[in-house]
Amino acid sequence: MYNSFSNIADRIKYIRLLSKLSRAKINSELHISHNSLFSWESGKSVPNNSSIQNLVQAFRSIGIVCSTEWVQSGMGELPYKMDHLLTPSELHYLEVLSKQATFISYVNREEKFLFVNEKYGEIFNASPLDIIGKKLKDLIGDQSYMVCKPYVNQVLSGQEVVFEYPWQFKPGCFRYLKLRYIPDINDQKYIKGYYSFMDDTPIFLDSNNHAIFSSIPDITEVLPEIIDVPVTSLKYDHKLNLLAYELVFKLFNEYDIEYNYGTFKKVAENVYAHAINSDNKINHNYANSIIKTALAAGKLQCK
DSSP states (O other): OBOSOOSHHHHHHHHHHHHTOOHHHHHHHHOOOHHHHHHHHTTSOOOOHHHHHHHHHHHHTTTEEOOHHHHHHSBSSOOEEOSOOOOHHHHHHHHHHTTSSSEEEEEETTSBEEEEOHHHHHHTTSOHHHHTTOBHHHHHOHHHHHHHHHHHHHHTTTOOEEEEEEEEEETTEEEEEEEEEEEEEOTTSOEEEEEEEEEEEOOOBOTTSEEEOOSSOGGGGGOTTTOOOOOSEEEOOHHHHHHHHHHHHHHHHHTTEEOOHHHHHHHHHHHHHHHHTTTSSOOHHHHHHHHHHHHHTTSSEEO
16 A cells, blocks of 8 residues: 655654654654654655664554554555553563564454564564554455454453464465464453464475475374375475365365364375375375274264
8 A cells, every 4th residue: 555655754754743752752762863853854864774673663662553664665554553552561571482482472452463573573574563563364364364263252252262273374385383362361351462372383304305204193003005105205395295284174174073283294294195106196085085084993083
């Protein structure tokens, strides 16, 4: 989206006016030089990329959401002021957690991001500053939002939820996610938003660009007449692997199977391995046979 602020001077002035702070107040509270701000707003000089990043981050700290892209070019969503901010102690808590490997975010009742850590931003090839203020649906897309929305409703009603699902976050790129949503409830029992903790399982490759698989899964022990594929280290075909995961996910849902990621992954790996060792095509009948036989043997259960 493009808006009518034609130059960077007008855009910076708009952000300051949105904050309702004078240049002197911004200097004392946000530590942005009065002279620099005056020079930028009057068009006498243009801030460099580092200064723009600092400017955006400073205004974010007082609830003014804008992106570096908008400041630089006028492209993107018009800046706005958020109603609810995280307290310094809440931010500190999230910063401490962010030192872990997990993907962490905080989403408010309006489903807008108030915090994301660096690793979360990496998934979307964006800096945390450019994600904060975005709505969940706008960031993850309609299809993923449809999956997450029932769980968002649950957590915003006060329930902690855990769920898993495979996510194609861009063409040809597939991740299997495990998410935990924890409601943020204040002393008055008001739900302000929720914390999101997410882990994913990447596809690991060895030095020869081969996918590294586990040994034959337990589920295949009851299927000797169906599965005779050595699942060790096979030449990796990302597109084929993605198709295997998508097919197994579809079949598990069609059969309404209760499963965790480990079980799902084991079946998908075998479907992929079968394709690699045959005609490089995912065989729907083969995958269906695995699931039916495993159900009959009690290795898989319907919900």
